[in-house]
Amino acid sequence: MVGMRQVVPRMDQVQAGAWMALMTTAQLLPAALDEQLTADAALINFEYGILAALNVAPDQTMRMGELAAAAHSPAPRLSKAVNRLEARGLVERVACAGDGRAINVHLTREGRRTWLQATPPHIEFARDTILGSLTPDQLTALTELLQPIISRLDPDACPSDHPPEQAGR
Amino acid sequence: MVGMRQVVPRMDQVQAGAWMALMTTAQLLPAALDEQLTADAALINFEYGILAALNVAPDQTMRMGELAAAAHSPAPRLSKAVNRLEARGLVERVACAGDGRAINVHLTREGRRTWLQATPPHIEFARDTILGSLTPDQLTALTELLQPIISRLDPDACPSDHPPEQAGR
DNA sequence: CTAATGTTGTTGCCTGGGCAAGCAAATAGC
DNA sequence: GCTATTTGCTTGCCCAGGCAACAACATTAG
Numbered sequence: 099m100v101g102m103r104q105v106v107p108r109m110d111q112v113q114a115g116a117w118m119a120l121m122t123t124a125q126l127l128p129a130a131l132d133e134q135l136t137a138d139a140a141l142i143n144f145e146y147g148i149l150a151a152l153n154v155a156p157d158q159t160m161r162m163g164e165l166a167a168a169a170h171s172p173a174p175r176l177s178k179a180v181n182r183l184e185a186r187g188l189v190e191r192v193a194c195a196g197d198g199r200a201i202n203v204h205l206t207r208e209g210r211r212t213w214l215q216a217t218p219p220h221i222e223f224a225r226d227t228i229l230g231s232l233t234p235d236q237l238t239a240l241t242e243l244l245q246p247i248i249s250r251l252d253p254d255a256c257p258s259d260h261p262p263e264q265a266g267r
Numbered sequence: 268m269v270g271m272r273q274v275v276p277r278m279d280q281v282q283a284g285a286w287m288a289l290m291t292t293a294q295l296l297p298a299a300l301d302e303q304l305t306a307d308a309a310l311i312n313f314e315y316g317i318l319a320a321l322n323v324a325p326d327q328t329m330r331m332g333e334l335a336a337a338a339h340s341p342a343p344r345l346s347k348a349v350n351r352l353e354a355r356g357l358v359e360r361v362a363c364a365g366d367g368r369a370i371n372v373h374l375t376r377e378g379r380r381t382w383l384q385a386t387p388p389h390i391e392f393a394r395d396t397i398l399g400s401l402t403p404d405q406l407t408a409l410t411e412l413l414q415p416i417i418s419r420l421d422p423d424a425c426p427s428d429h430p431p432e433q434a435g436r
Numbered sequence: 437c438t439a440a441t442g443t444t445g446t447t448g449c450c451t452g453g454g455c456a457a458g459c460a461a462a463t464a465g466c
Numbered sequence: 467g468c469t470a471t472t473t474g475c476t477t478g479c480c481c482a483g484g485c486a487a488c489a490a491c492a493t494t495a496g
Contacts, residue, residue, distance in 0.1 A: 109394060366474085
């Protein structure tokens, strides 16, 4: 019994370090993003992602289902976010011609204006505050290291998608 | 005016890729953690962290302030989490002898039992599902790449686990 | 045509978290 | 000693998100 000090499995030093770094990042990053966006545009990151997705969609319009998929969001969460955006006039719901139960979400002129205003500080924050400390080679390395983790967390996550995708396609 | 297509700043391909990987990780990781812990021990990650911190503390006891610092949590969040844990008998509040306004949080026997039971699946999940796809060298690289990002997000985040703020400096 | 099933969104209820206000003990100023 | 400030923690109020129940329309089977 003397050798049996720990009942629980242990991580070695390297694993523990990576684990802590991942956890800390996952904790701080969303908070920092929401803080920046809320201060600069009264938007949370999730809402910004909706505007961004609509902005690059044909006719600035998407179906709820598409939007939910693009934002990796369950339907209720998206529905409520669209409620909020619609109440502010940034977005409008339009009945879908072909299908009576589908809803088209359309980015209003005001919504696009808000997105245009919100984006520069957001991109700046991402580049300067977050990515700015790494060289391009390091960024590439980071991306490749995170990719397998993402794949294991969500097998459906594909490399190219998501909110802050660049504006001009 | 023809050349002026975009008013908003852009990220290059490398930056955008890293950005997306970071965002996706930050989105998926906490959800996966809470899911695993909730299923296996009816704890969310934050609560698990509290038990874990108490478990390694001298006398299985910490002051609220210490705990909040250890969990990188604002005071109200910790207070409410301790409320929940105390209601389940996993933790108890004890008045602090020397200071009438301070509260010592103590891990009960039942709390330690819960932590012991919750930990193996948690560690397994972390090692196998999340870190398992990377070699030790890659884990080291990942840690070093995330470190500067963490530092920029929170200047107070200390790289090493416990630089124990010993009283006598 | 009608009934059963499937699809698409929305609403309600509950929980966790942020922030500001509050309370109580300790400390500093007078 | 007595007020004023500071420290340590808690509570209340509000918002965002998860899940299940629901409503509305579409589709398929009989």
